[in-house]
Amino acid sequence: MTSQLNVDTIKGNETAGSITIQGEGSKTTNLQQGLVKAWIQHNAGTSITDSLNIGSLVDVGTANYKPTFSNNMANDDYAAAGMVGNADGRYCAATEMTTALVDTHYKRGSDGNASDISESLLLVVGDLA
């Protein structure tokens, strides 16, 4: 019979921020380490389409944005992945990663010049504060 757990909050018992979870096969993984801690989709400018754990989006200059976290990361060692909605060879460079924000620059691969984007996606994994 299928079981169902109704719960609002999940916390580790021995270590509050660490829960082991069975993977798809025989190996286990860590629930907290696997969760995306922040994500944002935005257009050129400061209009946020949708997001998780993003407090604000600062338009620093041409193709330069600083999404700030609502709940900060524990350190600046996390991994951010950026994707660009344009179809003409842009890339996302994260030139500064702090506990509170990711400084993202969008550039043309052909010449490295800043070039605004029609749509940007940014994902952050790592340790929450």
Added chain:
Amino acid sequence: MASQLKVDTITGVTTAGSIVVTGEGGSTTTNLQQGLCKQWIHFNGSGTIAIVDSFNTTTIVDNGSGDYQVTIANDMSNDDYSVSGTMCHPTTGNSSAARQGPAVNEHAVGSYQVYTGSNTTTLDDVAVINLQTMGDLA
């Protein structure tokens, strides 16, 4: 009243590696295991390469300019997984350096290759590379 579950390990009952979670809208569901990032890494890619922080990662290998191998600690179940990422060169500031990548290829259950380059077809090191892996654990 809000409920709180304290637990150290979670395993599916019907299928150990598959737990259904109700989505934000309340009408559709998603899969907990499939939604988890299975490996991530933040590493320095120029000079003597070094892992800054990571999860489920054993080593990184410098195969040459703009050519790296990331070794996964607990293997993936197949080579069909997805890796996304971003990079920065140099480490700070609004660099005007034209860069390509990171590109990921040669997926294997225990490793994958990462390539970064200049604005030509030449491989070239970059200062910082971030990567995230989604897919099925072994």
